[in-house]
Amino acid sequence: MMVLGLTGGVGAGKSRILELFSKDYGAQMIQADLVARKLEDPGQPGLAGLVSLFGTGILQKDGTLDRKGFAERIFGNPEALKRVNALIHPLTWNEIKRQIRESSADLIVVEAALFDERSREVCQYLLYVDTQDEIRIQRLMENRGYSRGKCLDIMKNQADRSRFLELADFVIDNSGSLEESRQQIRQILKKTGYDNGPEEV
Incomplete structure (x- = not known):
């Protein structure tokens, strides 16, 4: 069994990444x-x-x-x-x-707003979903109906990107297409030694 931790700021698209883990690898999702x-x-x-x-x-x-x-x-x-x-x-x-x-399950992904060093007791690797700020704002405005001001307020009150990067073993840049994110997940899992995924196409 492999347990991965997944985190990222609001609007980064963590649910999209969780969906890929579930769909492509049959991973069990645990959302904190x-x-x-x-x-x-x-x-x-x-x-x-x-x-x-x-x-x-x-x-x-x-x-x-x-x-x-x-x-x-x-x-x-x-x-x-x-x-x-x-x-x-x-x-x-x-x-x-x-x-x-x-x-x-062979693969479990634990999604939480913020991890710390104690998360290592639970997760073997920590993954940070990173997305350009402007894309995060657009997603929040479209998906949640937030004003631009509200988006900026929420983002300002969350942990700083540098804090996430300090803790993360791997970063998924989720600013591009679904296929680009899928390829990054595949590469990360290869590096962790997890090979129970879909065949390369």
């Missing part, structure tokens, strides 16, 4: 934000932890997390965000480790 989201469902440890930190005021009448209200509450509050991350991140990574342990 979806794992975290499930941990914040009723009866899950993430939600219980958030209630103990912030009280029942963060819940809706049906006992689910008021995601919009909670996001507004912690937005622009670094201390609150730090507390949320300190709770949710370890739970998320423990759940990801559990899913990997129980998987029978």
Whole structure:
């Protein structure tokens, strides 16, 4: 089994790269934000932890997390965000480790907004999806209906490209065509020694 970590800034096209791994190599996808989201469902440890930190005021009448209200509450509050991350991140990574342990897949790709050195305990290689800023802005405006200003704000608040490059073993330039990205993935997997992929055409 090989486990790859995949990261990149907003609008870089990580979902397109995940799709190629899934389609061409039958890879199992684990998306950290979806794992975290499930941990914040009723009866899950993430939600219980958030209630103990912030009280029942963060819940809706049906006992689910008021995601919009909670996001507004912690937005622009670094201390609150730090507390949320300190709770949710370890739970998320423990759940990801559990899913990997129980998987029978040859190739697993873990996608997360940001990795750190501890990610090496989970992933053998870290891949960074890099895309020209202007292309990222265009994608966000088209796909999510964001204004240019909102795109720039979000990008400004994310980790710096140099931080990603420090951690990454490989970079996928996702500014071009699907086929160009596919070729880069093929080359990367060759370098890692993973050869359980499609035949060259």
